[in-house]
Amino acid sequence: DAGVTQSPTHLIKTRGQQVTLRCSPKSGHDTVSWYQQALGQGPQFIFQYYEEEERQRGNFPDRFSGHQFPNYSSELNVNALLLGDSALYLCASSLGRHHSNQPQHFGDGTRLSIL
């Protein structure tokens, strides 16, 4: 039973560039959430996708966008990268918005470094 998988594991970009991170949810899960974790902090919610639509969004600028595909996998896109975007980006999957109180399961993240 495959868990949540993310790619790539590490990425180095320069300011102003654009990046795409990818996530495959745990088998049987249909909801994907993205989080940003800065050094020494807890994960911060970016947004959540369900039925290929963004359902909730945290306090992140429009430079952060995403997509969910029919197979439930998801992408996170960040445009016009800033130094402050350097962080660990975590994807989490869960079982549907109609199943209350279900834990989210996390992948190992993508470490993004901006030079």
Place this chain on the structure above:
Amino acid sequence: DQQVKQNSPSLSVQEGRISILNCDYTNSMFDYFLWYKKYPAEGPTFLISISSIKDKNEDGRFTVFLNKSAKHLSLHIVPSQPGDSAVYFCAASGGTDKLIFGTGTRLQVFP
């Protein structure tokens, strides 16, 4: 505005003893609480959760206690083992699936 707080950045416990990790929250709308464990270079691993309709949930060596009036929850690990050494995050949600995390507590279990 830190809605979920873990005021102890670190905790050191001897192997075999009890580890108690604490978490406070401010938003009374939170109704579901979770604990995650994180090793370096890995994502957070779900440990245990509790709904606001309960005050205790147990799973093997892990027990979570919820005190709604004090807006406080704690994770007890008994007995503590060296493999439990990790960073522990408390998280909460309320009415939506969005998780609000604390800043984490680094637990070290020594022999």
